[in-house]
Amino acid sequence: MGVDMTYILQQALNALQLGSIYALIALGYTMVYGILTMINFAHGDLFMVGAFVCFFLATALGLPFVPTLLLTMMGVALLGVTIERLAYRPLRQAPRVSAVITALGVGIFLENFTLALNPYPQHIPTLIPVITWNIGDVSISSLQALIIVLSLALMVLLDFIVRRTMVGMAMRAISWDKTIVPLMGVPMNLVISATFALGTSLGGAAGVMYGLAYPVIDPYMGIMVGWKAFISAVVGGIGNIRGAMIGGFILGAVEIMVAAFFPSTYRDFVAFALLLVLLIFRPYGILGQPRPQKV
Amino acid sequence: MKKASLLLAIVFAASMIAVQCPGGAPATIKVGVVAELTGDIPAVGASCKNAAEMAVKEINDAGGLEIGGTKYQIELFIEDNAGKADQSASAAQKLITQQNVVAIIGPNASRYAIPASEIAESAKVVLISPWSTNPKTTLDAKTGAAKRYVFRACFIDPFQGRVVAKFALDNLKARKAAVLYDVASEYNKGIAEIFKQTFEESGGQVVAFETYTTGDKDFSAQLTKIKNAGPDVVFLPNYYSEVPLQVQQGKRLGITVPFLGSDSWGSEELIKLCGGDCEGYYFSTHYAADAATPVAIKFIEAYKAKYGATPDDVAALTYDAFGLLWTALKNAGKVDREAVRDAMAKIPKYEGVTGTMQFKEGSGDPIKSAVILQIKGGKFVWFANANP
Numbered sequence: 001m002g003v004d005m006t007y008i009l010q011q012a013l014n015a016l017q018l019g020s021i022y023a024l025i026a027l028g029y030t031m032v033y034g035i036l037t038m039i040n041f042a043h044g045d046l047f048m049v050g051a052f053v054c055f056f057l058a059t060a061l062g063l064p065f066v067p068t069l070l071l072t073m074m075g076v077a078l079l080g081v082t083i084e085r086l087a088y089r090p091l092r093q094a095p096r097v098s099a100v101i102t103a104l105g106v107g108i109f110l111e112n113f114t115l116a117l118n119p120y121p122q123h124i125p126t127l128i129p130v131i132t133w134n135i136g137d138v139s140i141s142s143l144q145a146l147i148i149v150l151s152l153a154l155m156v157l158l159d160f161i162v163r164r165t166m167v168g169m170a171m172r173a174i175s176w177d178k179t180i181v182p183l184m185g186v187p188m189n190l191v192i193s194a195t196f197a198l199g200t201s202l203g204g205a206a207g208v209m210y211g212l213a214y215p216v217i218d219p220y221m222g223i224m225v226g227w228k229a230f231i232s233a234v235v236g237g238i239g240n241i242r243g244a245m246i247g248g249f250i251l252g253a254v255e256i257m258v259a260a261f262f263p264s265t266y267r268d269f270v271a272f273a274l275l276l277v278l279l280i281f282r283p284y285g286i287l288g289q290p291r292p293q294k295v
Numbered sequence: 296m297k298k299a300s301l302l303l304a305i306v307f308a309a310s311m312i313a314v315q316c317p318g319g320a321p322a323t324i325k326v327g328v329v330a331e332l333t334g335d336i337p338a339v340g341a342s343c344k345n346a347a348e349m350a351v352k353e354i355n356d357a358g359g360l361e362i363g364g365t366k367y368q369i370e371l372f373i374e375d376n377a378g379k380a381d382q383s384a385s386a387a388q389k390l391i392t393q394q395n396v397v398a399i400i401g402p403n404a405s406r407y408a409i410p411a412s413e414i415a416e417s418a419k420v421v422l423i424s425p426w427s428t429n430p431k432t433t434l435d436a437k438t439g440a441a442k443r444y445v446f447r448a449c450f451i452d453p454f455q456g457r458v459v460a461k462f463a464l465d466n467l468k469a470r471k472a473a474v475l476y477d478v479a480s481e482y483n484k485g486i487a488e489i490f491k492q493t494f495e496e497s498g499g500q501v502v503a504f505e506t507y508t509t510g511d512k513d514f515s516a517q518l519t520k521i522k523n524a525g526p527d528v529v530f531l532p533n534y535y536s537e538v539p540l541q542v543q544q545g546k547r548l549g550i551t552v553p554f555l556g557s558d559s560w561g562s563e564e565l566i567k568l569c570g571g572d573c574e575g576y577y578f579s580t581h582y583a584a585d586a587a588t589p590v591a592i593k594f595i596e597a598y599k600a601k602y603g604a605t606p607d608d609v610a611a612l613t614y615d616a617f618g619l620l621w622t623a624l625k626n627a628g629k630v631d632r633e634a635v636r637d638a639m640a641k642i643p644k645y646e647g648v649t650g651t652m653q654f655k656e657g658s659g660d661p662i663k664s665a666v667i668l669q670i671k672g673g674k675f676v677w678f679a680n681a682n683p
Contacts, residue, residue: 260516
């Protein structure tokens with residue numbers, strides 16, 4: 001069998017879909033790290049909560065796609081801000097490792113809380129009509145198109161907020177210096193809350209899209225996806241927003257292409273070996289900058 | 296030192312009297328269950344628990360199980376393995392050493408039954424897995440000989456793999472098959488390999504043999520590969536929580552050929568999670584609720600009355616596992632782990648819900664037949680029988 005163009009195009013579409021979801025979640029990791037230099041390990045589980053909120057809104061309330069997406073994003077953002085206020089803020093001056101352990105604890109809490117509510121995997125109904133278009137021999141479904149377009153739109157919007165608005169400027173300032181900037185009248189706690197709200201709402205959006213693409217959801221779904229998104233953020237350069245997007249697409253592409261051209265058993269091991277090699281040559285990630293140590 | 300041993304002797308003697316004394320509390324037999332109550336396949340654990348409680352209640356309501364002239368009440372201990380291999384082993388250990396059970400029923404999935412069976416074997420306690428079809432459950436990992444204390448109530452994967460392969464060739468007239476299976480799970484891997492072997496030996500061709508790992512949700516790369524290979528049928532020997540994703544993604548990528556499955560499909564949850572996407576597909580399993588024998592009809596009616604649902608294969612097999620245990624206890628004539636084991640290995644014929652079972656000495660695997668079911672109108676409908 002020759003490696004024909006349609007096969008590569010089809011796999012490239014698969015890669016774009018998976019990559020855009022990884023990228024959306026990776027943004028949450030990278031934003032929190034950028035502002036607090038803390039890894040929010042509960043982020044993968046916030047993504048899972050997003051999928052469950054979407055399930056609840058779509059089945060119990062029977063809402064259509066757009067309100068489901070918006071309400072899920074708001075709900076998860078609210079949860080993210082609450083977690084920051086209750087669990088992370090009291091530990092802001094504590095050793096970094098305490099905050100990381102707290103984040104792990106929050107993640108396990110979210111998993112088991114969802115598990116206690118209902119241990120059964122749930123099925124998310126189709127919220128948008130699934131149409132499959134055939135362009136030549138390449139099939140693209142309306143769902144695939146929606147996920148890719150919507151993710152890119154959200155990323156562009158985020159990039160705009162961070163680079164072109166006052167809130168974004170405040171975020172960048174706080175991430176630069178947490179001592180002087182508040183003295184200049186920037187409300188630090190508010191800016192950190194806004195960062196959490198933005199990052200986690202993207203995680204919630206990813207939960208909705210993941211739930212539509214892979215409609216069987218369970219309380220442990222956030223663990224593996226969360227790890228992969230975290231790796232994407234590191235590969236792109238943690239703390240760098242554009243880096244997280246690039247990292248997500250790279251990981252998605254590597255995973256799909258390895259499975260496409262090698263026996264699929266090799267997927268994870270080849271994919272992660274490649275990422276290790278990449279990190280050896282670019283230890284700060286693709287777009288990351290080494291932070292000068294202040295003595 | 297002396298005091299301690301004297302005390303021990305007294306306690307021991309007292310406990311002997313307590314068991315012998317006819318006027319005291321009714322004699323009880325402790326039986327343990329290890330089930331997947333939480334984790335990735337909770338529907339399996341729920342069915343197992345329901346059927347176990349029903350089997351025990353029936354005996355206790357009838358005044359107990361008569362063994363060697365004494366009526367015993369059954370005391371049931373149910374442990375959750377949380378869908379983890381290590382917790383399966385520790386749950387079995389706990390039942391054996393702390394609760395002091397005479398036998399264990401469960402775990403159901405092979406990846407949990409295999410570690411638990413190692414514990415039971417080394418502690419010399421009978422373990423009957425209702426649903427574990429992987430051959431390794433009843434075989435010693437080092438020598439390959441049959442384990443002495445481990446039994447099951449279901450057929451094994453080599454048989455099931457052959458049944459599905461033959462069905463694809465003869466009934467669906469497939470010549471080219473594709474397989475997608477979980478390489479990290481004993482059950483899926485075993486059955487996929489047997490299917491491939493049988494299919495190719497019988498003149499078919501396996502054009503794609505793709506894998507993934509437990510917990511994966513994206514199968515688009517593998518399914519695109521399968522679509523490109525142009526099979527007549529796609530075999531998915533995977534658990535009910537993953538199959539709907541695979542079928543839905545396959546359909547979206549433009550795969551139109553039928554999907555086939557194995558007994559891990561046989562949960563009502565599959566239909567719920569599939570929506571309408573699994574309509575018309577086939578899988579092999581242990582029994583058909585709509586083509587049942589009188590023994591099975593009695594069980595199905597009682598189960599429906601108690602739980603308001605049609606019992607799936609796990610419930611039926613758990614009930615049969617208890618039936619086998621009661622038979623072994625009666626035949627043994629005493630409540631003793633070793634005697635129960637000997638009686639279990641000699642059960643000549645047991646008429647169960649899932650058909651007639653027979654044990655050969657030196658093997659924990661019963662000889663029994665399988666059925667092929669079709670998903671039709673959101674229900675499992677009997678399609679064909681397959682004999683060993």
